[in-house]
Amino acid sequence: xxxxxxxxxxxxxxxxxxxxxxxxxxxxxxxxxxxxxxxxxxxxxxxxxxxxxxxxxxxxxxxxxxxxxxxxxxxxxxxxxxxxxxxxxxxxxxxxxxxxxxxxxxxxxxxxxxxxxxxxxxxxxxxxxxxxxxxxxxxxxxxxxxxxxxxxxxxxxxxxxxxxxxxxxxxxxxxxxxxxxxxxxxxxxxxxxxxxxxxxxxxxxxxxxxxxxxxxxxxxxxxxxxxxxxxxxxxxxxxxxxxxxxxxxxxxxxxxxxxxxxxxxxxxxxxxxxxxxxxxxxxxxxxxxxxxxxxxxxxxxxxxxxxxxxxxxxxxxxxxxxxxxxxxxxxxxxxxxxxxxxxxxxxxxxxxxxxxxxxxxxxxxxxxxxxxxxxxxxxxxxxxxxxxxxxxxxxxxxxxxxxxxxxxxxxxxxxxxxxxxxxxxxxxxxxxxxxxxxxxxxxxxxxxxxxxxxxxxxxxx
Amino acid sequence: xxxxxxxxxxxxxxxxxxxxxxxxxxxxxxxxxxxxxxxxxxxxxxxxxxxxxxxxxxxxxxxxxxxxxxxxxxxxxxxxxxxxxxxxxxxxxxxxxxxxxxxxxxxxxxxxxxxxxxxxxxxxxxxxxxxxxxxxxxxxxxxxxxxxxxxxxxxxxxxxxxxxxxxxxxxxxxxxxxxxxxxxxxxxxxxxxxxxxxxxxxxxxxxxxxxxxxxxxxxxxxxxxxxxxxxxxxxxxxxxxxxxxxxxxxxxxxxxxxxxxxxxxxxxxxxxxxxxxxxxxxxxxxxxxxxxxxxxxxxxxxxxxxxxxxxxxxxxxxxxxxxxxxxxxxxxxxxxxxxxxxx
Numbered sequence: 001x002x003x004x005x006x007x008x009x010x011x012x013x014x015x016x017x018x019x020x021x022x023x024x025x026x027x028x029x030x031x032x033x034x035x036x037x038x039x040x041x042x043x044x045x046x047x048x049x050x051x052x053x054x055x056x057x058x059x060x061x062x063x064x065x066x067x068x069x070x071x072x073x074x075x076x077x078x079x080x081x082x083x084x085x086x087x088x089x090x091x092x093x094x095x096x097x098x099x100x101x102x103x104x105x106x107x108x109x110x111x112x113x114x115x116x117x118x119x120x121x122x123x124x125x126x127x128x129x130x131x132x133x134x135x136x137x138x139x140x141x142x143x144x145x146x147x148x149x150x151x152x153x154x155x156x157x158x159x160x161x162x163x164x165x166x167x168x169x170x171x172x173x174x175x176x177x178x179x180x181x182x183x184x185x186x187x188x189x190x191x192x193x194x195x196x197x198x199x200x201x202x203x204x205x206x207x208x209x210x211x212x213x214x215x216x217x218x219x220x221x222x223x224x225x226x227x228x229x230x231x232x233x234x235x236x237x238x239x240x241x242x243x244x245x246x247x248x249x250x251x252x253x254x255x256x257x258x259x260x261x262x263x264x265x266x267x268x269x270x271x272x273x274x275x276x277x278x279x280x281x282x283x284x285x286x287x288x289x290x291x292x293x294x295x296x297x298x299x300x301x302x303x304x305x306x307x308x309x310x311x312x313x314x315x316x317x318x319x320x321x322x323x324x325x326x327x328x329x330x331x332x333x334x335x336x337x338x339x340x341x342x343x344x345x346x347x348x349x350x351x352x353x354x355x356x357x358x359x360x361x362x363x364x365x366x367x368x369x370x371x372x373x374x375x376x377x378x379x380x381x382x383x384x385x386x387x388x389x390x391x392x393x394x395x396x397x398x399x400x401x402x403x404x405x406x407x408x409x410x411x412x413x414x415x416x417x418x419x420x421x422x423x424x425x426x427x428x429x430x431x432x433x434x435x436x437x438x439x440x441x442x443x444x445x446x447x448x449x450x451x452x453x454x455x456x457x458x459x460x461x
Numbered sequence: 462x463x464x465x466x467x468x469x470x471x472x473x474x475x476x477x478x479x480x481x482x483x484x485x486x487x488x489x490x491x492x493x494x495x496x497x498x499x500x501x502x503x504x505x506x507x508x509x510x511x512x513x514x515x516x517x518x519x520x521x522x523x524x525x526x527x528x529x530x531x532x533x534x535x536x537x538x539x540x541x542x543x544x545x546x547x548x549x550x551x552x553x554x555x556x557x558x559x560x561x562x563x564x565x566x567x568x569x570x571x572x573x574x575x576x577x578x579x580x581x582x583x584x585x586x587x588x589x590x591x592x593x594x595x596x597x598x599x600x601x602x603x604x605x606x607x608x609x610x611x612x613x614x615x616x617x618x619x620x621x622x623x624x625x626x627x628x629x630x631x632x633x634x635x636x637x638x639x640x641x642x643x644x645x646x647x648x649x650x651x652x653x654x655x656x657x658x659x660x661x662x663x664x665x666x667x668x669x670x671x672x673x674x675x676x677x678x679x680x681x682x683x684x685x686x687x688x689x690x691x692x693x694x695x696x697x698x699x700x701x702x703x704x705x706x707x708x709x710x711x712x713x714x715x716x717x718x719x720x721x722x723x724x725x726x727x728x729x730x731x732x733x734x735x736x737x738x739x740x741x742x743x744x745x746x747x748x749x750x751x752x753x754x755x756x757x758x759x760x761x762x763x764x765x766x767x768x769x770x771x772x773x774x775x776x777x778x779x780x781x782x783x784x785x786x787x788x789x790x791x792x793x794x795x796x797x798x799x800x801x802x803x804x
Contacts, residue, residue: 006620185462192465208644215671218681383678402670404651405663412647430464439471443479446626447636 001042003248020183029150036159047121055156058131062138062145076139087128090120092323123163127156129287134170136291151177160252164245166263167283181257194251200441201244204448205413209237212409221387223395229403231374233410271361273337274348288313311335330375483631493634495627496611497596499603507546508567516544521556522578524549525729528781531791538795552583552590553709554614558602565720574723574802580731582693585704588618683778699743701750714758725801730765732779737767761801
């Protein structure tokens with residue numbers, strides 16, 4: 001069930017009414033847990049079985065770790081092996097299956113048809129990271145294991161976050177699950193702008209830009225200029241799509257009385273890779289920092305080891321995103337950028353005294369991001385190589401017009417996001433301009449909504 | 462909360478203004494009937510060919526028909542004048558309109574036989590291939606009064622909110638026209654500024670570069686083709702008992718019978734499932750129910766699903782035959798049809 005579907009609207013309204021009619025916290029949690037499993041099982045019921053078994057496994061394992069501190073290491077290893085193993089099996093089977101299949105064809109051996117039919121359960125990448133963080137924190141002694149199975153189950157399966165995050169931490173969500181919740185108008189006050197902006201970004205901005213971008217990446221040999229134009233448009237599409245999802249997720253959670261973390265803070269205004277990752281998919285980057293980069297030693301090691309840690313962390317980040325060599329290159333590219341910027345002394349807190357230097361750094365970073373997102377979006381590295389070597393940079397006169405057509409759509413539809421960003425920065429929240437903006441956004445949704453809305457991009461990861 | 466109320470007041474005010482302005486601007490009724498509105502004009506070329514050539518057999522189908530049957534060769538084999546109405550990506554809504562409005566409605570002497578080529582569950586999926594560009598195609602065969610088609614192919618698949626919005630919110634009802642116009646202007650903004658290429662020039666380039674099938678990566682176009690085909694094998698599509706009552710099939714049979722047209726269904730051979738074993742769960746059961754239904758209604762059906770005379774070498778892609786396959790199949794089909802048509 002996607003947030004943009006009519007089925008979801010009906011499901012959500014019934015659930016919300018029932019949830020607030022029930023006064024007891026235990027029943028509210030049980031209802032939310034049941035609803036989360038129904039939400040998840042809507043397409044493939046066996047997904048819910050996988051979610052249920054893996055939740056039970058980590059629930060008992062965390063309790064065992066707390067009870068047997070002498071066996072923490074082995075129990076943690078079991079949990080990591082299982083969680084990463086399941087994720088790797090579903091996520092990367094296709095990755096290798098395609099290569100194995102090609103090899104078999106070259107050897108004139110027919111590949112088994114079932115090889116390519118392993119479906120990735122939606123949201124697996126997201127809830128697996130949630131569970132790993134929980135078990136690691138319990139093993140470190142920084143978190144008490146949750147004894148209430150319903151509360152733990154809800155932490156893992158909480159439906160607003162289940163498919164595409166944010167990757168919430170137990171320290172944030174479980175205490176809220178364990179607190180009494182009574183309806184407050186405050187929840188609605190915080191939720192409605194998030195929901196409105198989320199649907200606006202998804203339905204009006206992301207889906208419209210998508211139709212322009214997708215047309216380029218299905219061409220046989222588009223010119224490099226056309227690819228760059230489409231990539232630029234894609235950057236805004238992805239931001240609108242993913243931040244839109246996060247806004248909806250946070251808005252929905254808010255209506256149930258939960259405060260969940262944000263994922264984006266104007267990422268394309270970053271001046272360094274470290275600043276970018278402080279603002280882009282924040283819950284993933286902080287997860288990678290806390291559960292991979294720091295355990296590897298972070299920056300408190302030799303320079304060479306520090307650089308390796310950066311490269312390795314981003315390599316894993318690329319692999320997490322998908323089964324394709326382009327994601328590996330994407331991750332390593334970010335790793336290499338981070339190493340170079342660190343070597344130049346341009347880290348997270350870097351801010352030059354001269355304004356012009358800062359602006360130049362932002363433009364350079366934006367151009368570097370353009371290359372990164374090119375790797376992220378291309379169908380394959382072979383396709384990119386073919387397009388780059390196929391002809392001149394601009395291609396034919398028609399291709400130049402096509403590049404401008406694509407860029408035009410991307411930029412025109414990105415303008416409302418840029419306007420909102422500037423309004424948030426410069427205007428008081430009580431300004432009438434916000435009312436006008438939201439009213440126009442609602443009209444835009446009405447104009448662009450249709451029952452065949454595309455899936456959120458990050459749902460595929 | 463005052464912030465929300467201010468916003469809501471603004472929204473309602475704008476909606477009220479647009480509800481007054483849009484019907485006036487686009488010359489729309491209010492409330493507008495839900496579902497697509499078709500114009501009264503019908504494409505008459507097929508009716509003219511049928512009339513002028515005294516066509517006796519008409520074949521109707523999508524691109525699988527187009528690529529698997531050679532009209533001239535087929536006519537020679539059956540010894541009667543045949544005409545093919547092949548509309549790529551068409552489906553039952555359009556085939557029903559071809560029978561009702563072209564073969565019956567527009568000809569003084571309807572053909573004796575209509576051969577309808579289909580595959581798998583397409584005959585009982587009334588909402589398959591009816592939206593987007595296909596809606597425009599359907600309009601070419603529809604009159605302004607197609608309540609049955611609108612209900613069967615569209616309204617039955619719209620939720621109550623959508624139906625109410627289409628009727629009472631002109632902004633929603635006219636959304637396609639409005640967004641098309643916004644999109645064409647936004648596409649032309651930069652080409653217009655830098656290359657003096659305005660709305661028309663940008664639209665032309667858009668069509669030449671992005672809609673031209675020759676520019677599309679073949680792997681991708683095949684992927685899209687097969688992705689579309691997946692809609693034929695969902696659990697809903699495979700549920701014959703639930704689908705038959707809401708499909709165009711009973712009406713197709715009734716109309717043909719009442720007009721004295723001999724209706725013959727032909728199940729195309731494709732490589733989506735090249736043999737019996739590769740079929741998804743439920744397809745074999747679906748087909749047996751479909752064939753039983755057709756037999757019960759005295760409608761002939763020829764099934765080439767797994768015909769060994771049509772090996773994979775005869776196919777250009779999983780759905781379409783190559784020239785060699787077309788030549789062979791035209792002859793096979795012609796010989797089988799010859800035995801089923803009045804002489």
